[in-house]
Amino acid sequence: MAEAGDAHAPAQDTDEHAARAALRRAKRVIIKIGSKSLSGDAWDRLAHEVLALRSGAHGGGRRGSSAGRSVILVTSGAIALGVTKLGFKSRPKDMARLQAAAAAGQSVLMQRYEEAFGKVGLVVAQVLLTHADLADRTRTNNAREALAALLDAGAVPIINENDAVATEEIRFGDNDQLSAMVAPLVDADLLVLLSDVEGLLDVSGHRVPFVRSVAREARHLAGQSTSGVGTGGMASKVEAARRATLAGAHVVIAAARDPEVVARVIAGEDVGTLFAAVPQRIGARKHWIAYTLRPRGALLVDRGAVEAITASNRSILAVGVLGVRGTFVPGDAVAILDPDGAEIARGLARFSASDAARIARKKRPDIDDDILVHRDDLVVLPSE
Numbered sequence: 001m002a003e004a005g006d007a008h009a010p011a012q013d014t015d016e017h018a019a020r021a022a023l024r025r026a027k028r029v030i031i032k033i034g035s036k037s038l039s040g041d042a043w044d045r046l047a048h049e050v051l052a053l054r055s056g057a058h059g060g061g062r063r064g065s066s067a068g069r070s071v072i073l074v075t076s077g078a079i080a081l082g083v084t085k086l087g088f089k090s091r092p093k094d095m096a097r098l099q100a101a102a103a104a105g106q107s108v109l110m111q112r113y114e115e116a117f118g119k120v121g122l123v124v125a126q127v128l129l130t131h132a133d134l135a136d137r138t139r140t141n142n143a144r145e146a147l148a149a150l151l152d153a154g155a156v157p158i159i160n161e162n163d164a165v166a167t168e169e170i171r172f173g174d175n176d177q178l179s180a181m182v183a184p185l186v187d188a189d190l191l192v193l194l195s196d197v198e199g200l201l202d203v204s205g206h207r208v209p210f211v212r213s214v215a216r217e218a219r220h221l222a223g224q225s226t227s228g229v230g231t232g233g234m235a236s237k238v239e240a241a242r243r244a245t246l247a248g249a250h251v252v253i254a255a256a257r258d259p260e261v262v263a264r265v266i267a268g269e270d271v272g273t274l275f276a277a278v279p280q281r282i283g284a285r286k287h288w289i290a291y292t293l294r295p296r297g298a299l300l301v302d303r304g305a306v307e308a309i310t311a312s313n314r315s316i317l318a319v320g321v322l323g324v325r326g327t328f329v330p331g332d333a334v335a336i337l338d339p340d341g342a343e344i345a346r347g348l349a350r351f352s353a354s355d356a357a358r359i360a361r362k363k364r365p366d367i368d369d370d371i372l373v374h375r376d377d378l379v380v381l382p383s384e
């Protein structure tokens with residue numbers, strides 16, 4: 001299918017061609033849809049797209065298994081629907097009224113999904129999460145089990161942030177970020193971010209078909225912009241895409257207004273902006289440490305420690321720590337900073353900030369165990 005703008009798109013290179021071809025084999029697909037795209041018949045169109053994916057249409061069922069794909073939805077829209085329902089003139093700025101709008105709108109949102117998906121015989125299930133849920137390993141594992149059980153039972157999980165109870169401290173930021181945290185949780189191999197634009201646009205307004213390097217090709221285009229209705233903007237989508245690709249998922253940003261856009265993505269067509277999954281994905285637990293947990297403080301390490309961590313996959317010993325920042329307790333996430341202050345890794349602290357500060361720089365601290373971050377709990381961040 002041809003699209004306006006395609007005439008300007010460069011011919012597909014081999015990497016893009018291979019990545020597009022791999023999309024056909026995706027078995028576990030997350031579709032995230034933004035507030036601005038949820039109106040009119042959006043729910044019916046989504047229901048048909050999900051039905052087609054699950055029935056194994058577009059080639060998924062042909063290779064190996066005859067089963068279709070599992071589909072998980074991450075949906076926004078509660079606040080926008082609640083604003084209308086409660087008769088607010090515009091989207092409130094204060095937290096209490098935003099939460100009120102979310103609570104009022106969430107039930108309408110689910111009603112829309114119930115109706116549209118029910119019409120095509122699909123069963124939906126609401127899952128509301130806060131960042132505090134996913135920041136706790138036991139609760140994360142519970143969420144993983146619940147999602148797996150829903151998929152086993154043939155239901156379509158419909159995930160949103162539990163805005164009514166989320167305070168600033170425990171917010172995901174937005175649903176683009178939430179979808180990137182859900183990707184390793186459900187072992188997704190494809191994340192489709194549906195928006196009101198056809199993908200990441202370059203400075204001339206043309207769609208960028210393929211992003212090889214977020215740092216070199218995408219970040220500057222996305223800027224810091226956020227829109228009035230949604231919360232994330234393109235910068236958040238690009239960052240979510242980067243994080244999900246590190247969890248082993250291909251990511252495509254595409255236009256929600258095309259009623260068959262997900263089908264076309266899966267068929268390997270040249271639509272949207274594709275970010276290919278990294279070949280060496282970060283395991284789910286390490287991805288959680290690096291990209292779901294929020295660092296509570298930092299360890300500033302010396303050059304020798306940088307070398308030991310990045311080149312030899314070693315633990316961080318007290319002797320290599322130059323300084324400690326922030327307030328944290330054992331088990332909290334901390335950022336690992338090189339002597340210039342650049343973040344090179346994230347890990348779980350084994351000591352409190354005050355204990356870490358007491359033994360920092362010491363060759364033989366007055367304790368048996370001077371590992372501040374164990375290598376099993378340490379993730380070296382990719383350079384971009």
Ligand SMILES: Nc1ncnc2c1ncn2[C@@H]1O[C@H](COP(=O)(O)OP(=O)(O)O)[C@@H](O)[C@H]1O
Nearest residue numbers: 034035036195196200201221227230232233234
């Ligand atoms: N380089 C870019 N390419 C495409 N869209 C961009 C770009 N920079 C900023 N945007 C904005 O990002 C918006 C999409 O993000 P957002 O408002 O969060 O939508 P959604 O509600 O779909 O999540 C677009 O409508 C556009 O205004």
Ligand SMILES: N[C@@H](CCC(=O)OP(=O)(O)O)C(=O)O
Nearest residue numbers: 035077078079174175230231
């Ligand atoms: N959880 C909020 C949506 C927040 C959000 O990320 O919105 P968007 O940028 O439109 O995906 C809601 O349901 O209104």
